[in-house]
Every structure is written in structure tokens, then in C-alpha cells.
Amino acid sequence: MDRRSSIKTLIILSAGTTLLPSCLHEEKKPSVTVKNFKISGNDEELVSAVSDTIIPQGKTPGAKDIGAYQFALMMIDDCYAPDMQQKFIKGLKEFDDFSKKTINKSFVKAVTAERNEVLKAIESKKNIPGNATLFYNNIKGLTLEAFTQSKYYLTNVQVYELVPGKFYGCVPVKKAS
């Protein structure tokens, strides 16, 4: 390591140690990097919790195991238009407010039964803030995409054939399976 870069490292390290205590009072930093909109560590936890509730873990892999929420945030960051990103963030807050109203606590802090209650209410589409529904639909759509396009799903459930071979145009359904 040359002198210049070791000094740079030192500065970064010391900046880190001095800044850390004041950061503790603010929101947690997210573990994923998004470039085009702002998201806090708490927001990230909420997105993760919603995604994991949509396709839960169990005996077989769920959303968490295939990195669905990270995929969802990456897609929103890279592929959504700026106004849709803003609506998503607005919806995230509205969703959590709705959760607090419905089960008296933040979605992240809720147990599975409570989380299910919130999602059921959202799916009922009755008196739900518009952006909260949009937030939920975004996460659901992207969680489904992450799951059904995952290596796990395409090698174990609906097997994707890269080289399928002969095409049969007209066969009895019984023989196709």
C-alpha cells in the first residue's frame, strides 16, 4: 500500500468512527444500495417483511431464500420511471401507516398472523390508500417474478429447458405432461 492510499484509508476509518455515534440517532442505513431514490434501513426491513409474507419460507424456499426483496428494490431502482419510484416510496409510508391503523403496530414488528391480516385487508381493496396498494402490488409482482424466474423455481418446479429439442404441434394433453 503506498503512502497516499494508506492516509486515505486512515481518514475514512477515522471519519467512520467519529460519525458513527451521531448516526445511531438516525434511521438505520439500508444494506442494499439504491441510486435513484432514498430508502432507509427501516424501509428496507418493511419491503423485506412484505415480500417474505407474500411467499413465506417453510419446508421449501421462500422469497427470503431467493433474495426476492433485494431483486425487487434493484428492479425499482433500475427499471422504474422516477415518478413510479416516488409513488412507491409514498406507498411504503402509507402502507405502514395502514398497518399501524389496522393492527396497532408497524408491519415489521408484527407476527405472521397480524401481517396476514394487513395483507388481507390490502387485497380486499376496501378503503386502502392508493399508493399503499400500488406499493403492495409492486412488491408482489416483483416477488413473484423473482420467485418464478429463480434458479430454484426453474430447476425444481417448472423446469426451464435451455435446449428443448423437437416441437410437437398437436398432442393429447395427457401425453404432454
Next chain:
Amino acid sequence: MGDSKQSRTFDAIVIGSGMSGGWAAKEFCEKGLKTLVLERGRNVVQPKDFTTTNMMPWEFKHRGEIPYKIREANPVVSRCYAFREDAQQYFVKDTEHPYIQDKPFDWIRGYQVGGKSIMWARQTQRWSDFDFEGPARDGYAVDWPIRYRDLAPWYSYVEKFAGISGNKDGLPNLPDGEFLPPLELTCVENYFKDFVSKNYKDRNVIYGRCAHLTQPKQIHFEQGRSQCQNRNLCQRGCPFGGYFNSNSTTIPWAEKTGNMVLRPFSVVHSIIYDDQKGKAVGVHVIDTNTKESIEYYAPVIFVNAGAYNTNLILLNSKSKRFPNGLGNDNGILGKYAAFHNYRGHIYAKYDGFKDTTTKGGRRPTSAYMPRFRNLYKQETGFLRGYALTFGAERSSYNDTSGFGDNLKNNLLEKATLGPWSIGSQMMGETIPKETNSLSLDTEKKDDWGVPLLRINISYDDNDEKMIKDFSEQMTEMYSKAGFTDIQTIDSKQAPGLDIHHMGGVRMGKDPKTSLLNKWHQFHNCPNVFVSDGACMTSTSTQNPSLTFMAMTARAANYAIEQLKKREL
């Protein structure tokens, strides 16, 4: 390559390495001519440069989607169905190579060795005399200087080498070719085929004809290609060489002779015309990386740069003899451009054949209905006609409602077969008009000092009438066949998105009203040939690539004969 004039002199120069340029290269090299092939983009060598070809769906970061910022910066190419994460590397981005749209025109391009032959849709139909005689019959555009009999042996020639699958249907309006076995039709496609032949004596539904090796022959194995595996990921380039592209067929074939010098990153600025010799002597090239200006020489020059870039080069080839562009004595260079009208779509469902479905591969074609309008006589309020695709298949799905364990269990279940979904798309002939034109901008130039192309092309009343007729006729046929939930859609897409760019340097018998003769030579500069889409006098309704290939092979072999006779 050395620097001496001698080292920059060849027997033939081919501008472009795509669908047609690859054929010129192959023909010249095979017959022993030292040939320089100029390509403005990078080299793409199969299979090593088909970098995405074996990727699994989950290996694409955005699962195929193009990120927002790229779409925003490149609205034209983003409208192309094949501009996806797996093939985006083959498409020209709007920002890289700007052009000027006097009217909206989606100029979809592919700048690399192989050009658009890597990402094309691979449907291949011959023209018939109903197509060649269209202009002579109704007086729009000029009479073609060739007829089907001139091209028929060359269709056979290129079909045998490229490998075309299809069925011999014996139709006068869509001549049969040298076919490998066809790809099967689905149950509903077969049903509609029978229905149409029983109910409409002038109409036929046939197996799609496409450039796929359904059963390769010796010549294809010699090219290093093997059987099509029905991956239908063709836009990525095929590791099997299962479909025709220059990179797997014509270019390596030319290379193997030892007679080809392929120069990528070489944009042609203009063709050099020698006023004293009274002929074209070479080309002026700019190296796209170094911006160095280089001249190459040859007694014969083939311009296969892709229709509108061919126009651009010729318009920019100014000399004392041709101040308005090469061969442009009559002032029609860049005019009478045309394309295909792809705006009409129709979709439906069929509530039958529930006990049958498809199995195995992903078929790279569909059924096809050749043109049936205005064939034997003018019978509608519009000129010419349209062909169309016909596809019917069942998709399968899982219930995605709800959330939690229920949703997860549904996703893990075997997928349920949906109803038969049916769809057609029109491919309409457009009438070349003087006002549909290409020109050079007088001020703006690209990074290599070449003027930007201005495109002034639009639909007309004939196109609108044809879309209406397509919708009416298809709705009638679909309804009578018992299809339900019929929806017709006018995509309103701009011209150009069909990617069947044609015209501007049309062929004809008369030098006063055309630029090229029946051998694709300029009437007044016979050692320059144009055999890509630019030469098209009219467009008919067929996917045009097969015709460009046959025309190029025919023209190149004529040029070789003339060179031997020292006539060029």
C-alpha cells in the same frame, strides 16, 4: 495490412457484412477473388461472441428488461420487440448514431459483422410474378427489370446453402422452394388451415417457411452447423448454427477460402469516382476508432450497407461527374423509399381442442397466410395486398392470487393449461412514393464526418385502407371459424419498426426513372452494384431477406463473369 496502394487494392470490395453483404463476400471469395469486406461495427465471431446465448433466465440481472435510463435515452430502439437484455448488444442505440426524423421513423439498426442477420425474425418466402408485376399492372412505381424466372434458380441456390424449412404447397402466389421439413402446426392452426381452404377458395394457410435447419444436410454440416433445437432464443445468436446468419454461414465460408480480408470498425464515407477513368475506383473509409482516413481500391464494388445506409453512402459519393450522389443523374436517388405496414393485429380465443396441446420445443415460426388481395385483378379500394401470420397456442399458468402459504402452494403446483390463444399480424405492401425520401443533412455530421441521414417517410391513405381491410377480413374469418373474444388492434407504430427498410436506389429498365439495371448495376456507373434492400422497386408482402440473398448471389456471379470478360 501494409500501407502501399497495392496492399489496399483488391479484386472486389463489399460494403457491409450482413444479410446480403455476407453473400457477396461468399460468392467472390469462393470464386477466387481477393475480397475486402468492410463493416462499420465490431467483429462478432460465432460462437465465442454470442456471449448471452447459453444464459439461463435467472442469469439476466433484470430478467430481460431494459433499464429505465437506457429506454429513456434510446426511445427508438426501445420500441423494437427484440431489444431486450439478452440481445441489446447487437442493436444500435439512438444516442450512438443519431439521424434526423423529418417524420417519425424508427430506424432499427445493427452495426456489427453479421448486421441484423443475427437478430432477424428468420421468415423466408419467395416472391412470385404477382409481386414483380404489381407496378407494371397498376402503374405505381416503375416496372421491375426482372421476373420470377430470373431469380428462381438463385432462390434455390441460396435456400440450399442457408437451409430453409417449409412445405411444398403448390401456390402460384408463393412459389415453393428447396425445403427442409416444415415445423409442425398446432391443432388450432391445422383447424384454421382446413377451415380457410374449405370456405375461401382464394385463401390458404400454410406452414411457416423459415431459415431453420430442421434437418441439416451435408452442406450445413460442412459449415459447422447443426440441427435447430427449437430454443427460440435466436436473437442471441445460436450456438448450434440452427438458423441462418452471416456469422455462422456466409462469412466463415468466405474466410475459409483465404481470399477475404474482413475489416471491422470501418465506416464507408463515400465511393471514389474517377472522372478521367469514368468509373468508380474504390472507397473512402474512416477507421471508427482512430478516425484515420483510408482509401481502398477494386474494380467492382458491392454496396450492401443496409438499405438506408446504402442510400447515405451513395448520396455522399459526390464527384464532378455525379455532383448529387453516385449515379444520380435523374435526381431520384434516395426517393421512392418504402417499408412494410405492420400496424394491424388481431387476437382471439378458441374454446375448443381442450384435450390437445403442444409439447417440447419453442417453435421459431408460426403459420402464414400468403397475400390474397388484388392478385388476379384489382378488386379492392386499395392497391396491392397484405400477407399475415397466424399463430395459435395454449399458455399455462399458476394461480397468483392472494399471498402466503396458499399462494406459495399454488405456485408449486403443476401449471394449468389455459385456453387456445390466437393471433395474427399483417404485413402490408406499401407503395413507394417520390415523397418518401432520404437525404443528407446539409449541416450536421456524425463523429466520422459523414452527414447525418434525414428520413422523410410516412404512411398514406392506401396503408390506412389496407389496415381496415385486414381488420374486417380477419374478424370475418375468425368469427366464422368460431373464435371468440376477438380484438383488433392498430399499433399505430411509426414506419421503420417493421425493420423492412427498402428502396431509394430502385431497379428499373429505364435510366430516366430508375438507378439500377436488371443486374443491380448503376445504369451509368456499372462497376457499382446495389443488392440490399435499397434496390427494391416495390416491396410486396414477403419478409424480404431471402430475396436480398438471392439477388446478391445472382448479381455477384454476374459481376464475376463480367470481370472475367474484362467488361467491368
